[in-house]
Amino acid sequence: MTTLEQSRKLVTEIPGPGSVELSKRRVAAVSHGVGVTMPVYTARAAGGIIEDVDGNRLIDLGSGIAVTTIGNASPRVVEAVQAQVADFTHTCFMVTPYEEYIAVAEHLNRLTPGSYEKRSALFNSGSEAVENAVKIARSYTRKTAVVAFDHAYHGRTNLTMALTAKSMPYKSGFGPFAPEIYRAPLSYPFRDGLIDKEWATDGELAAERALNIIDKQIGAANLAAIIIEPIQGEGGFIVPAPGFLPALRAWCSDNNVVFIADEVQTGFARTGTMFACEDEGIEPDLIVTAKGIADGLPLSAVTGRAEIMDAPHVSGLGGTYGGNPLACAAALATIETIELDGLVDRAKQIETVMKDKLGRMQADDDRIGDVRGRGAMIAVELVKSGTAEPDPELVKTLSAKAHAQGVVVLTCGTYGNVLRFLPPLAISDELLTEGLDVLAEILAEL
Incomplete structure (x- = not known):
């Protein structure tokens, strides 16, 4: 140790x-x-x-x-990974599955916001999980458009580069990017307050600005999902004004649009709640997690409403290393440490x-x-x-x-x-x- x-x-x-x-x-x-x-x-x-x-x-x-x-x-993680590596390092969950993957999914279904029935699927990186969340949303809604926000960061794969706002160093020279990705204005209280004091404090007003653009430029009938970081990471740790996220959540519910919370950076006790969207009582349709999930071993997940998560056809989700047993052992020990300590x-x-x-x-x-x-x-x-x-x-x-x-x-x-x-x-x-x-x-x- x-x-x-x-x-x-x-x-x-x-x-x-x-x-x-x-x-x-x-x-x-x-x-x-x-x-x-x-x-x-x-x-x-x-x-x-x-x-x-x-x-x-x-x-x-x-x-x-x-x-x-x-x-x-962390001691529990070291012990759990050492025990797992002595048992087996890989079989591929899609070939001969194992309990550790199921146990991680059960914990995620228990811990993430929302009292409805849930399912989870495990992947390797935040980018990969975001990409799969979009796949799942499109499969469920049979719609294609996705809205991300100004200053957003969602990853470095082709689709997630399209969702990410900042060009250098993440996007410049790497296009063309995945189509049907659109951008809406975020609530950025510090900068919004320089233009209009109300925008800085009234999240519902800031949401109205974003939703007007979404309605006019994309239309709910074409929109599969809205994806947002409850507190932006790479974009500058921007905390939207109170009311912004609930207004977006409510609009999604009313318009058959999947609300995806990207909690890759904010998840697992980081923000003083287990997940950042709990702060305003948000229950996302899908929540994306990675980073803090396994104390440094590569693991990510999409967790959400059972009917949405079950929409893709059998074998439509997966990946050779997704939910690797060593990473799952680390995740179980990480969750135990967060809760016990x-x-x-x-x-x-x-x-x-x-x-x-x-x-x-x-x-x-x-x-x-x-x-x-x-x-x-x-x-x-x-x-x-x-x-x-x-x-x-x-x-x-x-x-x-x-x-x-x-x-x-x-x-x-x-x-x-x-x-x-x-x-x-x-x-x-x-x-x-x-x-x-x-x-x-x-x-x-x-």
């Missing part, structure tokens, strides 16, 4: 000599199309710490992009610590235009002083200096001006506060 001292420690410059050597090997061996945020190579990780090959210990405020939610190498409540505690610290920073610095998010999914949007103009250069410099001081932070946002925080729920308050203190010092220096 990985034991790792939970403290930040720099023994070399970042990156150190071992990481520099590995970077040379990477450049020679790996496609240059694969980017890295930090040229620092991991040797071990646990709790809220990543240790690199040079012995530097870094505070992890990224969780591998919201994947190691319960902490890296009270990690939904822990996410709320992390929100309190982070918003208190970041709110005080905002009060002292008008370059912090907005502090937003829920649970352990918090972001700051940085702007040029005295304006609301995005400042991506400040974010770039701030994150680079944080990396050099041993704090792993991630950036996001359509304008590249959002710093996002996704700490593991296993992180201590002391490490979390230290990481934020480092950022505050750097921002003050800048």
Whole structure:
């Protein structure tokens, strides 16, 4: 079992000599199309710490992009995967199935919002699950059009690139994309408030704007599904104004349109509820999960109303590795850890610590235009002083200096001006506060 001292420690410059050597090997061996945020190579990780090959210990405020939610190498997960790998590594669920897949599906059907009868299907990645959710919605409704939203991120496959809003680096040069994908305006309170104060606070009004466009440009008779992240991830951790999601949900119910909640980044206790759509009582027709589902092993799922999930013909859903037994074992241990260790409540505690610290920073610095998010999914949007103009250069410099001081932070946002925080729920308050203190010092220096 990985034991790792939970403290930040720099023994070399970042990156150190071992990481520099590995970077040379990477450049020679790996496609240059694969980017890295930090040229620092991991040797071990646990709790809220990543240790690199040079012995530097870094505070992890990224969780591998919201994947190691319960902490890296979490004990129950390690034990479950070790036991499973000794039994069998793969048979393909579609050839000779196994109990672990069924057990994961049963837990997902139990945990996801909605008291109706549900079914689940397992896949490998968030993109793959999103793509299958669209397939299922089209099969059920016998309609083809799909609406995604401004600033959305849904993946890197051809269909999910079409659903994703941002061109660079996700879409540029990779077209043509899948047809029958349309886009509607999101509720983005910070930016909407610069145009109309009502839009910033009245989610129903913002939904009316979106639904008018959907009605006029696509029409409910042609629309199979609306897909939305309850809190946007890559788009900038945008939390829609209250009422926006319920209005969309109600419209879908009235118009035979499947409401798909993409909870790839928000799911599994990340936002202080098991799933982010629970915050406003949303019961999606289909919910897409991945990332935090299995503590780092590749697994994703689509869960939803039984009649919708059962619409595709037999063998219309599947995949060689979907619901791999090792990943299923990890998922079962991850869910057990979330429930037994009270990690939904822990996410709320992390929100309190982070918003208190970041709110005080905002009060002292008008370059912090907005502090937003829920649970352990918090972001700051940085702007040029005295304006609301995005400042991506400040974010770039701030994150680079944080990396050099041993704090792993991630950036996001359509304008590249959002710093996002996704700490593991296993992180201590002391490490979390230290990481934020480092950022505050750097921002003050800048």
